[in-house]
Amino acid sequence: MNTFLSPKKQRFVDFVESFTANQNRPPTFVEIMDGLDINSLGTINWYVKELEKVGVLKRMNGFNGKRSLSVLERHMDNALPLLGLIAAGYPLEVFENTESVEVPSSFVHPDNYVLKVNGPSMQEDGILDGDFVIIKKTETANNGDTVVAYVNDEATLKEYHYTNKKIELHPKNAEFDIIKINERVDFRIGGIVLGVIRKY
Amino acid sequence: MNTFLSPKKQRFVDFVESFTANQNRPPTFVEIMDGLDINSLGTINWYVKELEKVGVLKRMNGFNGKRSLSVLERHMDNALPLLGLIAAGYPLEVFENTESVEVPSSFVHPDNYVLKVNGPSMQEDGILDGDFVIIKKTETANNGDTVVAYVNDEATLKEYHYTNKKIELHPKNAEFDIIKINERVDFRIGGIVLGVIRKY
DNA sequence: TTACTTACGAGTTAATTACGAGTAAATTAT
DNA sequence: ATAATTTACTCGTAATTAACTCGTAAGTAA
Numbered sequence: 001m002n003t004f005l006s007p008k009k010q011r012f013v014d015f016v017e018s019f020t021a022n023q024n025r026p027p028t029f030v031e032i033m034d035g036l037d038i039n040s041l042g043t044i045n046w047y048v049k050e051l052e053k054v055g056v057l058k059r060m061n062g063f064n065g066k067r068s069l070s071v072l073e074r075h076m077d078n079a080l081p082l083l084g085l086i087a088a089g090y091p092l093e094v095f096e097n098t099e100s101v102e103v104p105s106s107f108v109h110p111d112n113y114v115l116k117v118n119g120p121s122m123q124e125d126g127i128l129d130g131d132f133v134i135i136k137k138t139e140t141a142n143n144g145d146t147v148v149a150y151v152n153d154e155a156t157l158k159e160y161h162y163t164n165k166k167i168e169l170h171p172k173n174a175e176f177d178i179i180k181i182n183e184r185v186d187f188r189i190g191g192i193v194l195g196v197i198r199k200y
Numbered sequence: 201m202n203t204f205l206s207p208k209k210q211r212f213v214d215f216v217e218s219f220t221a222n223q224n225r226p227p228t229f230v231e232i233m234d235g236l237d238i239n240s241l242g243t244i245n246w247y248v249k250e251l252e253k254v255g256v257l258k259r260m261n262g263f264n265g266k267r268s269l270s271v272l273e274r275h276m277d278n279a280l281p282l283l284g285l286i287a288a289g290y291p292l293e294v295f296e297n298t299e300s301v302e303v304p305s306s307f308v309h310p311d312n313y314v315l316k317v318n319g320p321s322m323q324e325d326g327i328l329d330g331d332f333v334i335i336k337k338t339e340t341a342n343n344g345d346t347v348v349a350y351v352n353d354e355a356t357l358k359e360y361h362y363t364n365k366k367i368e369l370h371p372k373n374a375e376f377d378i379i380k381i382n383e384r385v386d387f388r389i390g391g392i393v394l395g396v397i398r399k400y
Numbered sequence: 401t402t403a404c405t406t407a408c409g410a411g412t413t414a415a416t417t418a419c420g421a422g423t424a425a426a427t428t429a430t
Numbered sequence: 431a432t433a434a435t436t437t438a439c440t441c442g443t444a445a446t447t448a449a450c451t452c453g454t455a456a457g458t459a460a
Contacts, residue, residue, distance in 0.1 A: 025205075030414090030415075042417090042441060046438095048417095049417095101304075102306045105302055126326040127326065195397065195398055196397070196398040198395055200345075206450095228403085238451080241452095242453070
């Protein structure tokens with residue numbers, strides 16, 4: 001979320017941020033005006049509009065006067081890195097400019113990350129194309145866990161099963177086949193799914 | 201809570217809080233009026249309503265006069281009230297002792313709340329038994345939205361469709377039937393689904 | 401009754417938002 | 431190199447709305 005801001009805009013959000021931290025409430029437009037030595041409310045409104053456009057500020061409903069601002073996308077308390085796009089049978093596409101995805105804060109942990117789901121291979125388990133899955137990095141899994149599985153360097157989302165000393169990876173979509181792991185394939189677990197988030 | 205309170209509202213809850221601590225009972229409206237130098241009970245009632253809306257105060261059933269207030273829900277950063285359990289074809293079961301569910305903070309808004317999903321009626325849309333759905337209170341919906349629909353006082357989760365001036369509610373599970381809304385049924389929309397959260 | 405809560409309508413004030421216009425510096429086109 | 435245009439701000443005023451206020455009437459539980 002590294003939007004570069006012009007110095008003036010930067011100064012604006014810095015002010016909002018520190019005011020909020022100090023006073024435990026966001027500033028009013030007049031307070032910003034005074035603090036930043038600007039002489040018109042129109043100007044403040046212009047800044048707010050611009051910064052809203054790029055997603056750095058957000059208006060909350062409300063309290064003072066009409067609305068209130070809060071600085072957003074800066075201290076993102078409940079965000080996890082969005083590391084990539086995971087698909088059925090295709091390599092994990094890794095995102096370079098790590099974006100972030102907001103998650104319930106109970107999921108926030110240094111070992112966790114988020115992947116965006118690409119294909120329909122887990123559809124019948126209620127993990128749809130476009131969903132975000134929260135992954136916990138781990139090398140082991142229990143029967144029935146949904147895991148990020150690396151098979152010959154392809155990453156997929158599958159259900160993990162271990163029976164009769166054989167590992168099987170079950171897609172949850174009749175169109176896809178079960179993968180059986182034998183000695184000839186290079187296999188490892190990348191993590192297990194802790195949760196799913198879908199935004200409409 | 202994610203909501204900053206205006207200084208006046210803050211002062212209100214502070215008063216309630218400290219009164220309760222001192223007297224070991226919540227204040228009456230008149231006591232708040234005196235304590236805060238306000239001249240109208242209407243004003244007190246207005247504060248209580250507002251603060252209830254944002255989930256900071258809650259009325260308990262009661263002991264002085266009719267009800268009593270208590271201060272609730274401070275400092276829960278990304279939580280929304282868990283209002284009930286919604287099922288396919290059964291009345292909405294409403295939770296009294298409002299629990300909370302953590303959600304991505306982008307969902308946190310006074311108009312939003314969470315329901316826990318009970319039946320499998322939306323399974324094919326990837327909303328499973330046990331999932332939490334984040335609902336935005338609204339009376340209107342667009343075609344294809346997943347809505348909380350009240351039909352003759354039964355609440356269900358369905359996909360909303362409006363075609364040829366007829367409203368239809370589509371479950372997403374072959375086992376369930378489409379509901380057609382006519383004049384004989386009492387119908388309203390309770391909200392639309394903004395997101396889904398699943399925790400394993 | 402008494403002691404309290406709730407509902408309603410209406411008003412004031414303070415803050416936000418819309419709008420039209422202007423400027424200086426940086427970019428781009430000629 | 432110069433002119434034209436765009437970008438990043440700035441201003442002031444008017445219109446609008448959220449936040450808060452009041453008083454009174456109606457409702458409820460003991």
